[in-house]
Amino acid sequence: MPRFRSFVYNSTFFLNGLLLFLLVMESRLVIPAWLQVAGRMHPLLLHFPIVVLVLYAGWILVGPRQDQEPFYRQLADQLLLLGAFTAALTALVGLLLAQEEGYEASALFWHKWTGAGTSFLSLTAYHFRNHFRSQRVPARLASAGLVGLLLYTGHLGGNITHGADFVLAPLRSGSEPSVALADAVVFTHLVQPVLEEKCISCHSTQKAKGELVMETAELLTQGGKNGVLWDTTQADLGLLLRRVHLPLDDKKHMPPKGKVQLTEAEVLMLESWIRRGASFTMKVHELPTTDPLYAYAAARLQGTSGTSYDFPVADESTLRELTSNYRVITPLFAGSPALVVNFYNPAGFSAQDITALKPIREQVVAMDLSTMPLKDEDVKSLAQFPNLERLILNFTPITGSTLTELKKVPRLKTLSLTGTKVTAAQLRPLSTFPALRTVYAADTDIPPTEFDQLKKQLTSLHWESGFRSDTVRLKLTPPVIENEEQIISGPVPLRLKHAIRGTVIRYTTDGSEPDSVSSPVYKPGITIAKNTQLKARVFKEGWYGSDQAEYFFFQSALRPQRLQLITKPDPQYPAQGSATLMDSVKSEASYKSGQWLGYLNEPMVLGLHFEKPTAVSSITLSTLRQVSNSIFPPEQIEVWGGPNEKQLKVLGTLQPTMPTLETRSVRGLAFECKFDPTTVQYIKVVAKPVGKLPPWHSRRGERAWVFVDELFVN
Structure with a gap:
């Protein structure tokens, strides 16, 4: 047993030494694919040191005195040694996992060093265990400090994996203020909660897989390294839904296999939102009641919207009798007694189709009569629905002369009169309706000046006037x-x-x-x-x-006879050598694609040989910017030229603009150094990496990388 314990101790010491070495040399660390598998064991291994070290601390804090019985002392020693060994192993494979892309540098930095600190501290505690054995108070303080560091490390890791609000999210979601269906914003109250629940754990500022951050509308619109998330010009509506619809076993399926998946209703909701232009300001009450977005909103928000329906459920046989291909009756949401009625056949419509709904008049809360040949006298029959909240009369022949009859509907909140012949005078009485909040009156004959007066005078109502300055507009997709x-x-x-x-x-x-x-x-x-x-x-x-x-x-107008790498790229990123710069192939946006020449500790210096004297006026470098991984533009680009390598003069210099704290995107950048046309037979190009990363960067003070994939001579 002592021999085995000695072996475990020596192994732990070796692992800690290796861990310290790799931490110091991390910027030069290259992880082969087979070793990445070991790195991905980190989530599995991390449970062992947590359990073992917590048991050790509990034994020290509440257990018997160790000097009273050898068994107690041996148990404490074995727990501490096992905890130190598993902590070192966990920290080591965690460092391998940290080399993968997608993690926010600052969050990863603290998790990495607190994890390593836990390993170093537990080994130190084991080494000096005999010194603390007889000093009970220092021993308890040391064990409590070790567990505190361990738990803080786990907390940082949980933030990276699940998001900073993962632990307290259930408590906060329960305390969120309720929102009425009429006031709900589609993105804020429908889309964003789904993204936070199913996507943020992998796409936050702390763990940005694929350089995609979904925490704000701005970052969501920006997309990631694979492009923007939606495109309504494509049949599948773009990257987001394309990944969602991939087979579950496909490695690109989102969310990944093993994570909580989107429900069918959530997928349909996202699809409808994108089809409508992915607006971040659109409200639920602006949607037709037949839209999947509206149905999803009703199902999700109705329970907390302050609206309750205490009327009985309509008889099933009655609903079957009243429902046809031209008059469709559906529940407001699954399990709700509230009903939505939609009419679809203008040619066969008559006022009797409305009065026939008398058996379910208490249950009808929304009705869409758009394009039906409705007459003004027919509006009176709509007053028989006491719980009607939303009424759509778009593009019907009504003139508005009987609109005041709808004042008898006590719960009417939304009235849509788009495309009708109503006048401003007929709209004024609407402000006296007891529950009315929103009126749609686009494409009417009301002059804009009169409509503006209505808005100013009748401020109790929210007015929507279509394609005027106050309309809710959709956003066009990029060209x-x-x-x-x-x-x-x-x-x-x-x-x-x-x-x-x-x-x-x-x-x-x-x-x-x-x-x-x-x-x-x-x-x-x-x-x-x-x-x-x-x-x-x-x-x-x-x-x-x-x-x-x-x-x-x-x-690319000119091509040198030979291109020479005077300084060699970093061994991690050699690409195809000098051939990389003249192969006319643009690299992917990932610096690990194998198509980028990477320079860190010395400038990139290139020599271009021409077969005969050639007039040259510019040199262009195609580079990469990825701030989170310390990949910056060159600090300075110099172009020298002359008849040969020994007779050179400066032709031009360029100092590219540096990124700022707000610069997040991964981008390929081109820098063209122009100069007066000069006849040369040899050109030397120098690209100097940034010597010290700025103070706001997580690796401040270190050198930045320069990545180049193409060079063009003109």
Whole structure:
């Protein structure tokens, strides 16, 4: 037994020494695929040191004095040694796991060092165990401190894995203020809770798998390294739903196998939200009652919305008798006694179709009569539904002369009159309706000035007037750039398109942001013939302008006879050597793709040999920016030229703009160093890495990486 204990102690000492060495040399650490499997054992192993060290601390804090009986002393020693060994092993495989992409640097930094500290401290405590044995108070304090550090380390790891609010989330969700269905915002009260429950654990600022963060609307819109999350011009609506619909065993399926999956209702809700433009401000009351989003909202929010239905459930046989292909009656949500009625056949509609609903008049809370040949006198029959909350009369022939009859409906909250012939005078009495809160009156003949007066005078109502300044508008999707070639040797036509008719695509090529007024309008026939940073947005009256689409065209007009890497890249990122820079293949946005040359401790220095004297006016480097992994643009780019290697002069220098604390995205960047046309036969290019990362970076003071995948001479 002593021999085995000695072996475990020596193994623990060795593992701690290896752990310390790898921590110091982490920036140069390269993990092969087979060793990544060991790193992914970290979530399994971490339970052992937690249990064993907590048992040890409990034994020291409440157990008998160790000097009274050898058994007590041996048990404490064995628990501490086992805890030290498993802590070292767990910290070591955790360090291997930390080399994978997707973790926020600051959160990972503290979890990594507190985990290593737990390993070092437990080994130290075992080494000096005899010194503390007779001193009960110091021993208890030391064991309590060890467990405190262990639990804090576990807390940091839990934040990375599940999100910072994972533990207290159930308590907080129960204490959230209720929201009425009429006041609910689709994104805030429907979409965001699902993302927080099913997605945030892998896509937060602390653990951003695929460089995707879903904590805010801005970061969600930005997308990750694989692109934006939705695109309504695509049949499958883009990346988010594409990943959701993959087979469960597919490694790209989201959420991953083993995680809590999205329900069918949640998937349908997300699909409907994206189809409607993925608005972050749209409210539930703006939706048709037939929309899956509305049904999902009713099912999710009705229980906390302050609306309760105490009327009895309608008779099933009555519902079957009243339901047809042209008059569909459905529950407001599963299990609810409240009913929604929708009419679909204008040709066969008559006022009798409304009065026939008398047997279920108490249960009807929403009715959609859009496009039906409804007459003003028919509106009177709608007053027989005492619990009607939402009434849609869009594009019906009514003039509004009998709208005051609806004042008899005590619970009417939403009234939609879009496309009718109502007048401003007929809308004024609506402010006296007891429960009415929202009125839709788009596409009417009411002049904008009169409508503005209504809004100012009748402030108790929320007015929606369609395509005017107060409308709730949808956001356009970005334009589609159809050009497949990114590296060009001559003029190529620019090809942009958008799925929605009547849109205007505006673009810039000077690095500025496109706007809806001064930026050039895209028309077929525009050509790209040089290095160009294209930015494009889509605009249309009555819609919010799209997000920006961006594309960089690289011109490659001259090709040196030979390209030489004067300084070698870091051994971790050799790519294909000098051939990488002239293969006309743009790399993926992952620095581990094997297509990037990586430099850290010395500048990248290249030598370009031309067969004969050649006039050159610019050098362009294609680089990568990934702030979380210390990949920055070069601090400075220098271009030297002359007839040979020994007769060189500076042709041009460039100092790229550095990232800031707010810079999160992973992007390929191009830096063009221009200079006066000069005839040369040899060029030297120097790209200097940033010497010290800024104070706001988690690895402040360390050197930054420079990654390059292509070089272009023009």
